Amino acid sequence: MATPDVQYLSSGDTALTVQFGTVIERELNSRIVALGHSIAQAAIAGVSETLPTYRSLLVNYDPLVVTRDELVAQLQPLIESPPEAGDAAPAHWQIPVCFDSDLAPDLAHVAAASGLDENEVIKAMLEVTHHVYMLGFAPGQPYMGDLPPALNIPRRENPVARVEKGSVVTATGLTIIYAVPNPTGWHVVGRTPVEIFNLAREEAILFKPGDKVRLSRIERDEFDELTAQVDDGSFDMTRLRQP
Amino acid sequence: MSAGLEVISPGLMTSVQDRGRFGFQALGISVSGALDPDGFDLANALAGNEAGTGALEIRMLGPTLEVTAESVTLALAGTGAGIEVMSPEREMISACRSVTFRKGQVFRVGAVSDSAVCYLAVHGGFDLPPIYGSQSTCMSAGFGGFHGRILEKGDCLPLRKAAAESLSQRILRRPPEPDSSPVIRVIAGPQDDYFSAAGIETFFGRGYTVSQAVNRMGMRLEGAAVAHEKGFNIASDGIVRGAIQVPGNGLPIILMADCQTTGGYPKIATVISTDMPKLGRMMPGADIRFEAVSVEEAEAVARDHHERKAGLIGAIETFSGSVQQLEHLLMTQNLISGVTAG
Numbered sequence: 001m002a003t004p005d006v007q008y009l010s011s012g013d014t015a016l017t018v019q020f021g022t023v024i025e026r027e028l029n030s031r032i033v034a035l036g037h038s039i040a041q042a043a044i045a046g047v048s049e050t051l052p053t054y055r056s057l058l059v060n061y062d063p064l065v066v067t068r069d070e071l072v073a074q075l076q077p078l079i080e081s082p083p084e085a086g087d088a089a090p091a092h093w094q095i096p097v098c099f100d101s102d103l104a105p106d107l108a109h110v111a112a113a114s115g116l117d118e119n120e121v122i123k124a125m126l127e128v129t130h131h132v133y134m135l136g137f138a139p140g141q142p143y144m145g146d147l148p149p150a151l152n153i154p155r156r157e158n159p160v161a162r163v164e165k166g167s168v169v170t171a172t173g174l175t176i177i178y179a180v181p182n183p184t185g186w187h188v189v190g191r192t193p194v195e196i197f198n199l200a201r202e203e204a205i206l207f208k209p210g211d212k213v214r215l216s217r218i219e220r221d222e223f224d225e226l227t228a229q230v231d232d233g234s235f236d237m238t239r240l241r242q243p
Numbered sequence: 244m245s246a247g248l249e250v251i252s253p254g255l256m257t258s259v260q261d262r263g264r265f266g267f268q269a270l271g272i273s274v275s276g277a278l279d280p281d282g283f284d285l286a287n288a289l290a291g292n293e294a295g296t297g298a299l300e301i302r303m304l305g306p307t308l309e310v311t312a313e314s315v316t317l318a319l320a321g322t323g324a325g326i327e328v329m330s331p332e333r334e335m336i337s338a339c340r341s342v343t344f345r346k347g348q349v350f351r352v353g354a355v356s357d358s359a360v361c362y363l364a365v366h367g368g369f370d371l372p373p374i375y376g377s378q379s380t381c382m383s384a385g386f387g388g389f390h391g392r393i394l395e396k397g398d399c400l401p402l403r404k405a406a407a408e409s410l411s412q413r414i415l416r417r418p419p420e421p422d423s424s425p426v427i428r429v430i431a432g433p434q435d436d437y438f439s440a441a442g443i444e445t446f447f448g449r450g451y452t453v454s455q456a457v458n459r460m461g462m463r464l465e466g467a468a469v470a471h472e473k474g475f476n477i478a479s480d481g482i483v484r485g486a487i488q489v490p491g492n493g494l495p496i497i498l499m500a501d502c503q504t505t506g507g508y509p510k511i512a513t514v515i516s517t518d519m520p521k522l523g524r525m526m527p528g529a530d531i532r533f534e535a536v537s538v539e540e541a542e543a544v545a546r547d548h549h550e551r552k553a554g555l556i557g558a559i560e561t562f563s564g565s566v567q568q569l570e571h572l573l574m575t576q577n578l579i580s581g582v583t584a585g
Contacts, residue, residue, distance in 0.1 A: 011513050012429075013541035013542055013545055014516050015481070017432075019480075048265050049265060053480045053505055057481075060268070060483070063516065063541070063545045064546060067542050068542070134479070135271040135504075136503065137505055138383070139272050139384050141271050205270050
């Protein structure tokens with residue numbers, strides 16, 4: 001495989017943004033996730049942690065232990081060597097989502113903006129096997145893609161102050177499931193009863209970068225029932241995992 | 244109720260913080276931690292703690308606390324303000340020294356006017372479970388510290404040590420001079436190419452003022468709008484503390500300790516690690532002037548800063564005996580040094 005055209009951008013004196021490109025693309029993203037694993041295995045002195053995003057890897061380091069130039073020299077061979085398989089195979093998930101209008105206040109807007117009708121928007125989201133590009137913004141919150149081109153619609157002009165946890169939102173051809181209540185600049189098109197982040201659980205965070213996620217449609221009665229199970233702790237998390 | 248410190252009044256925004264939560268940013272977990280790591284480290288050293296022990300971060304108006312443990316040794320640092328003992332007798336204890344309080348004593352840290360934040364460290368630390376390896380409060384996600392939130396009236400902060408171990412106290416006789424210069428040093432990038440030449444000139448040439456919109460996540464600045472050249476949306480990438488993002492309105496936002504791990508606005512520059520404590524201490528209305536430095540310069544500055552800090556902590560002296568004896572000793576020494584200096 002050709003060595004990607006890599007740029008080293010300084011994020012201050014404690015981090016380096018290793019940028020593989022400017023577009024959101026699965027193969028690029030997989031290389032970035034893999035580089036994160038190789039850096040962890042290489043255990044470079046001074047490197048505290050890495051953070052993979054769509055198209056770059058943020059490498060955090062202690063400038064008292066390693067300088068930027070020394071770090072780049074140690075990263076270079078890792079970038080040039082073929083990507084190693086990650087430390088864990090990607091998991092496959094199926095996440096139940098209810099698209100009832102009170103849980104999906106922006107579905108009509110998304111339909112209008114994409115030229116589809118509401119059922120076609122839902123169908124398109126259900127048909128995609130989402131790739132988890134990255135976790136960010138909040139604990140365990142997945143940024144996933146890619147939806148068909150019609151759903152490549154802009155974000156909101158004015159963010160809304162709060163959406164509930166479990167909100168399924170979309171914009172720019174991507175999907176996010178909200179981990180905790182937060183403001184959003186995206187469009188809310190559904191909600192899952194599943195908590196993708198819960199510290200009381202043994203596995204507090206559900207997804208990891210590289211995982212595959214499909215959404216499955218549930219009706220309101222099932223949404224309410226599953227919400228009750230999540231609340232009383234009887235919800236069976238294993239049903240979310242696909243073979 | 245376990246013995247510790249009971250919150251009689253919580254202050255404006257008091258939270259438990261340590262150096263931060265490292266190793267989990269890839270999962271979307273923010274780093275958090277003390278906004279002024281220098282004041283934080285000093286408070287811990289004065290309290291006789293291992294570096295990095297969780298302490299109270301106090302914002303502008305401090306809490307009133309009652310000792311419900313047998314006794315507790317604590318120290319305040321990062322400000323010139325002192326600890327005001329309310330009962331049984333009123334007394335002022337200056338910052339930058341440790342003091343032991345007994346059960347039933349009530350004390351407070353009042354209005355702090357010389358810094359946005361300061362730190363109250365208790366000897367032994369708080370008996371709070373680390374979450375992802377840290378006691379820092381992550382308010383945006385509601386975990387860590389004391390129940391994932393700022394302190395409220397009636398809370399009881401549990402202590403790891405039910406009683407102070409000895410009467411010896413620590414003091415730093417020459418507290419660090421506050422740096423009042425508006426200069427904040429930055430390294431350009433990672434997305435300085437998203438801004439026009441005029442935009443870059445505005446950013447470095449014109450001064451900014453810290454707005455009222457300041458919290459542990461970010462600091463919004465007021466001043467001249469920075470012109471973009473390639474729009475203001477990027478494919479989200481990783482964010483570090485100190486990153487300066489410029490959204491559509493052109494007004495810079497400096498990301499602070501509780502900032503989210505990723506973001507989609509271009510970042511014109513990043514504050515160097517050495518200047519982050521100073522930035523954390525800045526209050527609304529403070530002036531800021533950005534100055535560009537190279538990575539090599541920032542690395543040299545970081546090494547120098549580390550040595551100075553070690554020197555400061557090394558200058559902490561230990562005294563045995565009561566507060567009154569200590570006062571007497573200090574007064575005598577001041578007189579002597581005054582005489583010899585004269």
